[in-house]
Every structure is written in C-alpha cells, then in structure tokens.
Amino acid sequence: MTQLLTIAIDGPAASGKGTIARRIAARYGLRHLDTGLLYRAVAVLCAGDGIPLADERATGERAMRLDPADLERDGLRSAAAGRGASVVAAHPAVRAALLDWQRDFAQEAPGAVLDGRDIGTVVLPKARAKLFVTADPDVRAARRWRELSKDREIAYRDVLRDIEERDARDAARTDAPMRRAEGADLLDTTTMTIEGAVTEAIHLIDGQLAG
Ligand code: CDP
Numbered sequence: 001m002t003q004l005l006t007i008a009i010d011g012p013a014a015s016g017k018g019t020i021a022r023r024i025a026a027r028y029g030l031r032h033l034d035t036g037l038l039y040r041a042v043a044v045l046c047a048g049d050g051i052p053l054a055d056e057r058a059t060g061e062r063a064m065r066l067d068p069a070d071l072e073r074d075g076l077r078s079a080a081a082g083r084g085a086s087v088v089a090a091h092p093a094v095r096a097a098l099l100d101w102q103r104d105f106a107q108e109a110p111g112a113v114l115d116g117r118d119i120g121t122v123v124l125p126k127a128r129a130k131l132f133v134t135a136d137p138d139v140r141a142a143r144r145w146r147e148l149s150k151d152r153e154i155a156y157r158d159v160l161r162d163i164e165e166r167d168a169r170d171a172a173r174t175d176a177p178m179r180r181a182e183g184a185d186l187l188d189t190t191t192m193t194i195e196g197a198v199t200e201a202i203h204l205i206d207g208q209l210a211g
Contacts, residue, residue, distance in 0.1 A: 005030060005111035006126075007205060008119035011133035012170070012178065013082065013163045014140035014147075016189045016197050020133060021115035023198045024205065028113070033105045035116035035123070036085060038098050040076040041066060043084030053087040060093025066101070079148060079162055086166045089117075090173040099123065117170055120181030129208040130184035131201060137164055139190050183208075 007024060011017040018034055025032035042063045043053060051058045075081060088094045095118075102123045106112045114123060120130040135143075141160035148154050170178040180186060185204040189197040 004107065004109060005128055005209075006106050006124050007111075007113040008124050008127035008130045008181065008184070009113060009115040009133060009201075010117055010119050010121075010131070010178065010181065010184070011115075012117075012140065012167045014144040015133045015135050016143070016192075016194065017115045017131075017133040019194055020131070020187075020189075020198055020201045021113045024201055025113040027198075027202060028205075030110060031105070031108070031112040033102065033112060033114045035098075035102055035114055035119065036082075037071045037076055038063075038066065038101065039085035039089045039094070040081040041070045041073060042094060042098075043088050044073060044075060044081050045070060046088065047084060053084055056091040056093050059088045059091055060097055063088070063094045063097035066098070077147075079154065079159065082166060083162060086169045090169060090175070092175040095175055117178040118176035120184050121179060122176045125181070129205040130181050131187050131204060132180035132184045133187045133189060133197075133201075135188060135190040137167070 005028060009017050009021045022032055042059060046053055046059050046062050049062065051062060053059060102114060106114055106124055120127055137160065141156065141163050144163060145154065145156045145159040148159060187197065187201055187204060
C-alpha cells in the first residue's frame with residue numbers, strides 16, 4: 001500500500017501560505033484544502049441566519065451542518081468574513097465540528113496539503129512535512145490590501161489593523177492557538193517573491209521528506 005502524503009502549512013493572515021499550499025499541492029500531485037474557508041463559511045452563514053458570532057453553542061451547531069457547497073459561496077474572501085472567522089474560530093465547539101471534516105479530507109489517497117493555523121499542531125500532528133509561513137505585518141497588510149482593493153475601495157491602515165487584531169486573537173485563544181508546530185520549518189517570506197517562496201518551500205519539504 002502506498003503511504004499517504006500529508007503536508008501541513010500554517011501561518012498568520014496573508015503570509016503567502018495559501019498560494020504556497022496550492023502550488024505545493026500541484027507539485028506533489030496532492031489535493032488541497034484551504035481550512036480558513038471553513039471558518040469563513042461558518043461566520044458568513046451564521047451572520048446570514050442572524051446567529052450572534054459570540055454564541056458558541058449556536059455557531060457550533062451551524063458548523064456541524066456545513067456543506068461542501070458552502071465553501072463555494074461568494075463573499076468568503078472579504079475582510080468582514082475574515083474577522084468573523086477569527087471570532088467563531090475561538091469557540092471549541094466550532095473547532096470540534098470542523099476537525100473530522102479536515103482529517104477525512106487529508107486521509108483520502110493520495111493525501112493532501114492543508115493550510116491554516118493549527119494543521120501541524122492539532123489537525124495533522126503526524127503530517128509528513130510541516131511549514132510555518134510568516135512575513136512582517138506591514139508586508140502582509142500590503143499584499144492583502146492589493147488583493148482586496150481589486151474588488152472595492154479599502155484603506156491600507158484598516159487592512160493592517162484588521163490583520164493585527166486577527167493575529168492577536170488567533171495566537172491568544174486557548175483552543176488550538178496559532179503557533180509553529182514542533183518539527184515545522186519556518187519560512188519567512190517578507191523579502192521573497194512568490195516564486196522564490198515556492199522554490200524555498202519545495203526545498204524545505206523535500207528535505208523533511210528525505211530526512
Ligand atoms: O487568508 P487568511 O490568512 O487571511 O485567513 P484564513 O486562512 O482564511 O483564516 C481566517 C480565520 O480563520 C483566521 O484568522 C483564523 O481565526 C481562522 N482559522 C483557524 O482558526 N484555523 C484554521 N486552521 C484556519 C483558519
């Protein structure tokens with residue numbers, strides 16, 4: 001039986017982990033799951049149903065009924081959805097509801113690349129390779145501002161504040177806080193182009209797979 005290949009890529013908002021994860025999945029012939037989309041979808045669905053995002057029980061119940069089609073909804077990439085995601089993501093009931101989904105996705109042949117905040121620590125602690133992708137906050141905010149301002153006018157300082165607040169909330173929560181997993185290589189993309197970051201990610205992952 002061929003062994004499943006699972007790769008965990010974590011890091012803060014707009015660090016480049018999503019693009020790197022997609023490119024890594026293509027490079028190794030694996031499926032890819034952007035786990036942030038699950039939390040974004042829960043936040044958007046709850047807001048649509050009038051469920052207060054602070055309500056752990058109700059948001060957790062909504063998370064249990066999440067459907068794959070919900071990940072295709074419009075608006076999941078907005079700054080508001082990101083903010084809401086980091087509020088519901090602090091609830092243990094929401095995280096528990098989404099855990100099996102993420103693990104089941106990773107366990108299907110030939111394996112998968114998952115990106116998020118707690119993939120290497122909680123979701124796939126036994127992943128064959130792990131990266132923690134980061135970059136300075138002002139560089140991350142500039143990248144996210146460029147993406148978001150394609151769709152609508154948005155101030156850079158608001159994007160920076162949003163990212164800083166979200167990072168602080170994600171790192172401070174008690175359940176599955178964002179942190180570098182044991183055995184994860186650190187990839188700081190502050191001064192890298194996306195091509196450079198992908199090349200370095202492949203180099204680091206090849207090293208872990210060979211080790
Ligand atoms: O794309 P970006 O890095 O801005 O965010 P994302 O990966 O879409 O995640 C949105 C929010 O979901 C994060 O700020 C976290 O609060 C939460 N999240 C999480 O708690 N655990 C994950 N594995 C993925 C996302």
